[in-house]
Amino acid sequence: MSKTDKKLVIFSDIDVEKALKSALQKSRPDLINEVRDSGLKGRGGAGFPTAVKWNLAAAAQGDRKFVICNADEGEPGTFKDRLLLTDYADQLVAGMVLAGYAVGAKEGIIYLRAEYAYIRKDLEATLEKMRGKKLLGKKIAGKDNFEFDVHIHMGSGAYICGEETALIESLEGHRGEPRNRPPFPVTVGYLGCPTSVNNVETFITVLHIVEKGAKWFKSYGTEKSTGTKLFSVSGDCDKPGVYELPMGISIKKLLETVGGEDAKAVQVGGASGTCVPRKDFDRVIAYEDVSTGGSIIVFGPFRDMLEVAVNFMEFFCDESCGQCTPCRLGTETLLEGLDMLDEGKCSLKYLRELCSLGETMQVSSKCGLGQSAPNAFLSIVENFKSEIFDSRCTCR
Amino acid sequence: MSNNEKNTKFGSDRAPASSVASSVEVAKNEKDLGAMVAINIDGNDLKVPFGTTILDAAKKLNIKIPTLCHHEDLKVAGVCRVCVVEVEGQRTLQAACAYPITSPMSIKTYSQKVRKSRRHNLDLMLKHHVGECYSCFRNNNCELQTLAKEYGVDHYRFGHDTEPHHDIDRSSYSVVRDMNKCIQCRRCVRTCIDLQEVGVLEAVNRGPDLDIDTFASMPLGEVVCINCGQCINRCPTGALRANDPSDEIWAAIENPKKHVVIQTAPSPRAAIGECFGLPAGTSVTRELNTAMRRCGFDKVFDTNFTADLTIMEEATELLIRLKKALVDKEQVAFPQFTSCSPGWVKFLEHFYPEYTDCLSSCKSPQQMFGSIIKTWYAEKAGIDPKDIVTVALMPCSAKKFECNRPEMQDSGYKDVDYGLTSRELAQMIQETGLDLPNLPPSDFDDPIGEATGAGLIFGATGGVMEAALRTAVEIVTGIKTEKIFENLDIIPVRGFEGVKYMEIKVPAAGPVPPILSKALGGLKDFSFLKGATLKVAVAHGTANAKKVMEDIKAGGKFSECHFIEFMACPGGCLGGGGQPIPTSPEIRAARTQAIYAEEKTLYSRKSHENPAVDLIYKEFLKDGPCGHKSHKLLHTHYTKRGCKIV
Ligand SMILES: Cc1cc2nc3c(=O)[nH]c(=O)nc-3n(C[C@H](O)[C@H](O)[C@H](O)COP(=O)(O)O)c2cc1C
Ligand code: SF4
Ligand code: SF4
Ligand code: SF4
Ligand code: SF4
Ligand code: FES
Secondary structure, three states: OOEOOOOOOOOOOOOHHHHHHHHOOOOHHHHHHHHHHHOOEOOOOOOOEHHHHHHHHHHOOOOOOEEEEEEOOOOOOOOHHHHHHHHOHHHHHHHHHHHHHHHOOOEEEEEEOHHHHHHHHHHHHHHHHHHHOOOOEOOHHHOOOOOEEEEEEEOOOOHHHHOHHHHHHHHOOOOOOOOOOOOOOOOOOHHHOOEEEEEHHHHHHHHHHHHHOHHHHHOOEOOOOEOEEEEEEEEOOOOOEEEEEEOOEEHHHHHHHHOOOOOOEEEEOHHHOEEEEHHHOOOEEOOOOEOOOOEEEEEOOOOOHHHHHHHHHHHHHHHOOOOOHHHHHHHHHHHHHHHHHHOOOOOHHHHHHHHHHHHHHHHHOOOHHHHHHHHHHHHHHHHOHHHHHHOOOOOO | OOHHHHHHOOOOOOOOHHHOOOOOOOOOOOOOOOOEEEEEEOOEEEEEEOOOEHHHHHHHOOOOOOOOOOOOOOOOOOOOOOOEEEEOOOOOOEEOOOOEOOOOEEEEOOOHHHHHHHHHHHHHHHHOOOOOHHHOOOOOOOHHHHHHHHOOOOOOOOOOOOOOOOOOEOOOOOEEEOHHHOOOOOHHHHHHHHHOOOOOOEEEOOHHHOEEEOHHHOOHHHOOOOOOOHHHHHOOOOOEEEOOOHHHHHHHHHOOOOEEEEEEOHHHHOOHHHHHOOOOOOOOHHHHHHHHHHHOOOEEEEHHHHHHHHHHHHHHHHHHHHHHHHOOOOOOOOOEEOOOOHHHHHHHHHHOHHHHHHEOOEOOHHHHHHHHHHHHHHHHHOOOHHHEEEEEEEOOOHHHHHOOOOOOOOOOOOOOOEEEEHHHHHHHHHHHOOOHHHOOOOOOOOOOOOOOHHHHHHHOOOHHHHHHHHHHHHHHHOOOHHHHOHHHOOHHHOOOOOEEEEEEEOOOOOEOOHHHHOOOOOOOEOHHHOOOEEEEEEEEOHHHHHHHHHHHHOOOHHHHOOEEEEEOOOOOHHHOOOOOOOOOHHHHHHHHHHHHHHHHOOOOOOHHHOHHHHHHHHHOOOOOOOOHHHHHHHEOOOOOOOOOOO
16 A cells, blocks of 8 residues: 655644644634634545534534544545554544534544454554543543543445445444435434534544644645545556545546556546546546545556446445335346447447436435446446447447 | 433334434424424425425425325335425435425426436336236235326336246235235335334345345244234235135135125224225225125124123133232232234234233134134024134234134134135125125124124224223122213223323222122122222234333333233224225224214113123023133133244
């Protein structure tokens, strides 16, 4: 696992203990305001403003509140949280303490991806160490009425449990299936209590922002997408790995950085993201253009795009929780359509119907999984129609 | 609100919270600040209480939004996605059944985008729906079929399976599961887990492999299913149905050697009209008698007769228990539980086997009837009981299981040959072309057609308790019950409250009537009960039964009760698993209404005043209620089943 040499925000040096202690000297509103001023949006993929989420959780009524770290990292092609969990665990826990302070929660939970079980021991050691330093537990940093502790809960290997309400269901011991929203977890979450669910990277970024200031953070990125972001780069490039890059970077520039200039397409945002063809490499990675939770998969000139689409669709068929109709059966139908395309048996009319079905899935599925499941299919059909259709179809 | 209270919103521990309705509480007081939200649906302005779902808001405007996974009795799931609507300013459509209105919004319920999505989702559901409407019991009463018609499904856009992919599970006496017709709406799951708290059915596997299944795919007949059939009544398709014996019954009717008698429970009469287009709550008791005769049943009897008999036996049993406890100072099991609901009986056998001693040993009216027909009636009518076929018209699917319990053969034959549901009889009548609502009325056959209002109200929750009290109070106090309860109406045990509780102080002690003298060991009067407080309770739906049982286990107030009525089905038998589909709180209330109205017209409303009951104790069960013969024919025993099924 490599990472960039340049230390921008997340990888910049920080004294965790000092940063946490001084942050806790701020009032709660001041702390949240700092985060708001930074313009930070959630790093888990959905891009919801972190300060707004915390404010809602802080304002929600409840004797018990929770802060949950979403460490289920299941999006194909992302592995940046793994790096953070291994090498920057103390920063993560400190960020969670800040969240607990901001929203008024005493309990934090790290929902750890089943495949990351091997990290658990080190994480526990970090927690223990921080308890020893009084950075966790009662009277943190000498504050009389502030206590916060964190425990780890192991996931069981379902991608859908990265979706925050399914994660909560799973925590409660149920099938990992997304809930209806509203109400959102910030008001009715784990055990019915106000809950803020945030990504690993989000917590760490907050720690840096509060220590070094919103202004400093905003010096990176674009107006709407402030700061830097971690990218997990994989696929047909010379230097795969985890990169910290400013938001708003063009795909072209990113490819230059990772040695993937000859790419034919780039999948931004993992299986649920979009497939950007070469002609669009000037587009930028930002919430206002092509957004991503961090996954960048590079497809070299010899990749068969139909195979790529099949691969993603198989993933969704396996990982759909099966709860709602459009996703449960739409994923299967699109996959069957891809097989038909491969055999040259898909008529243009049926292909159009499938694309229309894809739109239905986007708008009528219950959760983000089903809503984004057809993205790859739709963008590949749109951009590589001649490759996947014209060259194979025998039935026109 | 404390956390504990908040958590109970999620129902039982086992109920998945994803199926929680909106936990956004609906504003109760319209005058509170912010309680009303202004919205617009399809161009119509409206104000609704904060938290109202889009579906409910649309109903107020008479705007119909199609639904499949939604059911009024159940928690919201939001999974079928046919109720999607467009909310202005939102990228995705929203499920109307699951979306609580908390801010002003503008909604379109039938835009192009909405209609396209609904149609696609329907097309997807039809992909793996294997079944032919002609051969399906839900033909013309199927929510999936109706929707397919409304949305103009004229071909299968994404293909259609023709080969079944599941074996039909016929292992249960009561419920047949044909998962080839299942659309995974999970109404049955929510019924079984949340409404009934039994927990037989669950979603298993993920994605396109998702199925509704039992634990370890065991046959339904081998799991803890209590046969209540509530899942059947709430399934939108023909995937779940009752085990239909009508072919065998027709064959018996056609067979000249067989004498086929039918007994009819109170609840079907108040509901079967729904299958013939009558509004819920139309009683067709006497028209139905004619229809059954014309179908070819040789005798049409009234189960209410044995309901009255049950009251005599069960009230006597209670008095015996009380005497043993208070006079003889013996150890006896209290409270006494009613045993007329076979769903409830099996529930207790599975989940509270340590309490089988509390169950009244009385058989249900259906089974008492069976043994009486094949003994007393056979003798009187001079027919060899082996040639008698007894059919029981019941609102209930569990009755099919009950009549097949091995211990139910006390007459020397299978006491009740077939349990027939209201739906199945409606089907038989339709087959004859008879126009039920317009048939000339006729009476039940004698002598087992004599019944009182007390037997009739067995159909409603609280009915057994009310009937028992009308008799017990009169016997114990020696005072006419109507002097104690105005109009003989014992209101506290009526109504749809899940658990009802009542205390009655015994004001006076009457003499022990001769008929009970033997059973009560020669006791002269009831002075041992004078001044005592009789505590009774009523629970309907096994989720409520569970609450009471847990309270008893914990030594709470219900453990001090003397007598508790339990019915497995919400609303009592009127809401039974064999009743016409659909069901809803309004429909059940209308049926209840019909029964209480009908009972007012009857000549007597107290079981012990039934002349036929008198007659049977004189002629046949000569040693009286709970006597030797009645013990042999009218009482039974139970099995401690437990819930470890593998
Ligand atoms: C199917 C699906 C999978 C998801 N998986 C993850 C995940 O593995 N990690 C994560 O942080 N967020 C994931 N999310 C996003 C979460 O629902 C949620 O938005 C996020 O944890 C919020 O944190 P943030 O605001 O810090 O981004 C997923 C969402 C969906 C719909
Ligand atoms: S969209 Fe897919 S993953 Fe999400 S609730 Fe529906 S079936 Fe489950
Ligand atoms: S379940 Fe409905 S749609 Fe399916 S075969 Fe039966 S009637 Fe037809
Ligand atoms: S019959 Fe009753 S217990 Fe059996 S599966 Fe259906 S709802 Fe559950
Ligand atoms: S069996 Fe019926 S109620 Fe149950 S999920 Fe299938 S269609 Fe729905
Ligand atoms: S009826 Fe609303 S999603 Fe099924």
